[in-house]
Amino acid sequence: MKASGSTMELIGAVMVGTIALVAVAAPWLAPHNPTAAVATSFGAPAPPSRAFPFGTDELGRDVLSRIIWGARISLTVGLAGMVMTMTIGVAIGLCAGLFGGTVDFVLMRFTDVMLTLPGLLLAMALVAVLTPSLLTILIVIGLVSWTQVARVVRAEALSIRQRDFVVAAVMLGASSWRLLTRHLLPNTMPLIVVMAALATSGTLLLDAGLSFLGLGVPPPTPSWGRMIDEAQLYLRTAPWLAAFPGLAILYAVLGFNFLGYGYLRRQGR
């Protein structure tokens, strides 16, 4: 049943597509303003009703609208963070793989040092130090997640470097830049694309974790992770407040994971 690979990829693409659509269309899709108090009562969350399908929170805000607008933040942070991660990781991985020798040694030692620092802890410390804002979160997430990418890309670059056409190019006197851009990069591209999908699921989870700990994008911008954090107080009396944002995160992360793994499966890995 090898066809399952492409089915999975397709499902993943559809899932990611729906989230992207929701994020882009948020102003038209959301029934209410996500930061205004629209509920009839104030101070306590209200359960799902006809007027508010996902209920309202303690500040009288519509949960459905907040989830829809939250898609914007999640996707922005997830994708931008992924771009940052991939840029650093691919750059380091390719350079290490191509140049070898001292360059490889130094870069890999540096990667090793970064690997000993637990990602979340480092991210927390950096965000706390730099005070939370959208930009800080992006940068921090990128700085913390590139190590896996670098390692994998380096391994792939090393194996490609041994291949005949690369050896031939070197003998013909190709410059490093040419090797990098004309040979290594295009051949590692499929791997990079897959890693991008998987890295996005990682950055989404990291962002959710940071937001949950209170170190994410500051309010009143709706953020799924922080919605769960705020819902802790009401876990017993209003469990839907925590359930819906969590399901949203699960959906988004799963979508990217299906995309990535589906592709891998299709390639037979």
Next chain:
Amino acid sequence: MNPGRWLALAALTLLLAACQHDPALNFPPGAQVLHLASQDDVPTLDPAAGYDTASWSFEQALFDTLVRYADGSIALKPDLATSWESSPDATHFTFHLRHDARFSNGRVVTSGDLKYSLQRVLTPATRSKGIEYYRNILGAEDYIAGRANDVRGIATPDPYTISFTLRAPDPIFIHKLCMPFAAAVPREAVQRWGDDFSSHPVGSGAFELKQWRRGQYLVLTRNPYYFVRGQPRLDAVVERVGVNEELEWLQYRAGEVDVAGIPSADFPAVIKDPRLAPLILKIVSAATDYLGLNCQMAPLTDVRVRRAFNYAIDKRKLLALLNGRGVIAHDVLPPGLPGYDPDLAGYPYDPARARHLLAAAGVKAGFAPELWMRADQTMLLLGESIQQDLALVGINVRLKPVAWGPLLEAVRQPSTVALSLLGWEADFPDPENFLNVLFSKAQWGSNNDTFYYNPEVDRLMAQAAPLADLHQRLALYKQAEKLIVADAPWVFLYHPVTYVIRQPWVHGWVLNPMRPTRFEKVWISAH
């Protein structure tokens, strides 16, 4: 401490942690044990260091001061001192000590111990947060700077008499001696344990520390040498740590915790429950929570804009978010503090008037100030509510949650923070503790974080501070407060109300306006 010792400690803790039942928590049947719970561990038990409710709550059980507050009030009554005199100009105070107070190591408490304790607070190496309160003692500055080995303003003519001479008159000095910073500590114990005195406290209070397993629990047992007959009535106090609000509530319902806070989510139901409602205790705390408006940053320099903020914010919404655990503040001082003026009307909720004032002051549409606050759940909720209200009058507030340290630092700089969500709790029952500290020019860059200055107010407060005559003093402060409210450097939000609930078998639990509840008179009936 070398790594080997840590390893041994870790291994031992692991072993003990694996055991479910701890010997320290075994009490004989019929023993009166008070069970409490809290989320965070007690920061410290060293009276020179502690400056928060949790630390003070236990410090006052372990240590004594010269004087203390009577239960439920702000009246002073004897503790280590049996009587005292103060000079009419409030610069000289003499205390006579009781002869039978003993530390838990058996030694009698003398005036020398009190002098030692205060000098310890004044020693820079101790890094005590209480150092400010005793700087005014004659010779304290020299002692702090290292120019003298001894604070000459503290005299101990005999082992049971101690007198203080101040540099400048201070009618509320006695209240400063009531703070746990001034508690008597035995020199030999402090020298033995050094910085770890917090883990091995020795005091003359009603209780002594039996065991403290950090992150897990704290156990106090009665001090056999305590000088009040019949106290404490309890045999032990156990506080379990790392118990969140939710868990504490469930433990209370199960009868495992004797006095507990009430979680927000359950509050509305509890106050209506006929079985639980009579067990609730509440007190309006001597504190005010406010939105600070930086009077030196445009357009907040215009008093009309500041008044507009006051009219624009709906304080009932804030109280709703707090589940009613507060009373709306109309002015600076909390009710219960001497000098509180019940007739000051303050600013009612009136967004139309706010818009009018903002227009009159010419505030542009793009005005988007930053609101700085402590990064905690409740503060964020309140901040978001304020954001909602101000959005309705055309001001787009941006929230900036930061950690406590950076918040304090930023707020003390003249042009960094425009709006801040803060609170101030009284350390002593006198308007000086609010008004002088928060609104005088001398406190710019320190506690006057709104950089407010009104020369008339400064004049009134400078006049009032050294006055020992209460009547005159309060009258002057009343005038000053009226001016401050009219100038609106703050949006006066609310005074928090503390709610706790006790079990039907717990008696003698009294809430105090200035201090945490004391354990000495608490007792437990059979159940």
Next chain:
Amino acid sequence: MLSYLIRRLSFGVAVLLGTSLITFAIAFVVPADPAVTIAGAKADPQTLALIRAQLGLDRPIYIQYARYLDRLLHGDLGRSYIMRENVGHLIATRFPATAVLALCAMVLSLLIGLAMGMMAAAHRDRALDNALLVFALTLVSFPVFWLGLMLLMVGGLYLRSFPLGGFSGPKSLLLPTLTLALGSGGYYSRILHTSMGEAMGQDYIRTALGKGLSRRQAMFRHGLVNALLPLVTLAGLDLAGLLSGVVLTETVFDWPGIGRLAFEAIFNLDIPLIMGTVLFSAALIVVGNLLVDLLYLWLDPRIRLTT
């Protein structure tokens, strides 16, 4: 072999040194004035200046770092600004709770990974295999803290069978362990699945099958043992990921471990405690990696011969 060990050890030390530099750099960039954190809200400028001088905060960076390293080598991790306790002491008393949780989670996740991976391998390319893949991916996609909250809600509030947080004995261990282990278990099951696939494609399997072993027997007797190696080593190298999950889990379950200690430290900008906990976790990971390398050495003779 000895030279390999020495190389690895000295490399570990070098890595720790690098980590200490990074943690120090972060602490240095912190905008909070430690004096204000220590002295509190109502302190006046003179006291603050005094504290700053005492802490040596007015000296140049490299001197501060040198002093920090010096104290570190003597086992002094400093004193927490907020709790006034010796940082080493704090970490030592809180670490056992995390160790218990991490160990149990590791064991459970390996078991889950084994079970799922083996089932998938046994029915390779059939419906069960695909179903397990989807299941594993779902497990991996759960935000750890949300999973913990949901488990807490169901187990603690609705079923009332589990304590609502805190470390009070074996029963309180179950939900947090499950929270951590489900995600890792899903991840490991995929790794096992892949390495099983590789192992089963090897020649010695074909020989075994030729000798008359059933596919099942071949899988268990030969394939599994060889597939286990990369799994165990990867699990060991995943310590960093485990510690990250531990921080979130400890926060949800009020677990008195170093994860929550680190979080509180960061929240309060309690610099010595932050540096201590980050350095400690780094040390754990370095030691863990070293142990994994040694394990690898012992289990796979081929490596031994080439070093």
